[in-house]
Amino acid sequence: MTIAYLFERFPSPTETFLAREVAALRQRNVSIEVYALDAGDGAQKIETPSPALKLGGKAKFFRVAGEKLGLQLQKRGVSHVHATWANHIADIAQHAAQSAGITWSFAAHARDLWVDGSDFSQKMKSAQFAFACTRAGESELQKHGENVLYVPHGLPLDNFPFETWEKERETRIIGVGRLVEKKGWMDLIAALGICQRLDNRGHTFRAQIIGDGPLRPLLQKQIGALGLQDSVVLRGALKAEEVVAAMQEANCFVLPSRRAADGDRDGLANVLLEAGALGLPLVTSDNDGARDFADESTAFLFPSADASALAGAINRVRTSPALTAERCCAARKRIEQHFDIAKNAGIVERAFASLI
Structure with a gap:
């Protein structure tokens, strides 16, 4: 049985968790072919119709793209198609499955579920099952159908060696994520302005935010207005291995997620698991x-x-070393129990195996 995994872009620096899922399934000898609208190494391109077709509406564009993909999957002998997102990627997968006469499924994560997704009742009736990576997402999808599986994202834990935390005079803060409203970086910068006033009590800090996005000019301006330009830096986007290296040099991880004005919100951010691991x-x-x-x-x-x-939470990390060390160990233990990709890929494998 060969399964087609559909992506918007592959590989993608912001979707390493999906690449890990594919790799873990292949280690379990699941036959997977990767298809993407923006295809790089390791992926086949999803052929799309002329952009002019979008003038007739996105629905028609994605339907035709799905039908073209369905013919491609038939020729390749693919038995099932899985959309890695619940947005237009799921629309394409659904049309491809109908065209090829095969089954399909999709996964829902964050924006694709809360903002971009649509007509989930229809999708749930058509799909064999859907994966939700958070309990909140699972509950939302269950409003539209029962065939929902909770599959939390996982980490290849050997790539994230645990180091015992020890208090240091300087707090080296790191945050990782796109510079968009839902990540809450404006709140972190404001909090660091408060923390700066604590420096005269013997606590000093440096902070870096890794990621890029439309709010960069606004955040840079906020840093300057609060006089934080010597202690807070926006580093831009980095490769996955560079992010891990930067985390290993830090001693405090902050993720100040909030709900955006358009309803967008984080799922369980993978960088939170990485830092905890x-x-x-x-x-x-x-x-x-x-x-x-x-x-x-x-x-x-x-x-x-x-x-x-x-600011108070950051200060607790700095002033409660025994409690901080205890929570660091507890976080790693919970990740090993519930967020190991080698284990969680088994849930996905069994779901696909049930189709045979």
């Missing part, structure tokens, strides 16, 4: 996605969009 103290907002992993035993939580509370 490495042994970094975790400071994160108490949001739906994070709750699958982060609580007061594994992280330092604060209410979303509350810069003062965020």
Whole structure:
């Protein structure tokens, strides 16, 4: 049985978790072919119709793209097509499956579920099953059908060696994520402005935010307005291995996610798991996605969009070393139990095997 995995872009620096899923399934001898609208190494291109067809509506464009892909999958002997997102990628997968006379499924994560996705009742009736990576996403999809599987993202833990946390005089803060509203970087910068006033008590900090996006000019301006230009840097986007190296040089990880004005919100951010696996103290907002992993035993939580509370959480990391070390160990243990890609890929494998 060969399964086609559909991507928007492959490989993608912001979707390493999906590449890990494919790799873990292949290690289990699952036959997978990767298809993408923007195809790089390791993927076959999804052929799309003329852009002029979009003038007739996106629905028609994606239908024709799916029909063209269906013919391609028939020739390749593909038995099942899986969309890695619940947005237009799922629309293409659905049309491809109908064209080829095969089964299909999709996964839902964050924006594709809360903002971009549509007509889930129809999708759930047509798909064999759907994967949700958070409990909140699972609950949302279950409003439209019962064939939902909870499959949390996982990590190849050998690539994330745990290091015991020890208190140091300087707090080296790192945040990783696109520079968009839902990531809450404006709240982190505001909180660091508060933390700066604590420096005269013997606590100093440096902070770096890795990622790029449309809010970069606004965030840079905020850094300057608060006089943080010597202690806070926006590093831009980095390769996955460079992000891990930067995390290993830090001693505090912050993810201040919030709900954006358009309804967009984080799922369980993979960088939160990566930082926790490495042994970094975790400071994160108490949001739906994070709750699958982060609580007061594994992280330092604060209410979303509350810069003062965020500053307080960072300060607790700096002033409560025994508690911080305890939560770092608890976070790693929970990741080993529930977020090991070698284990979680088994859920996906069994779902695909049930189709035979």
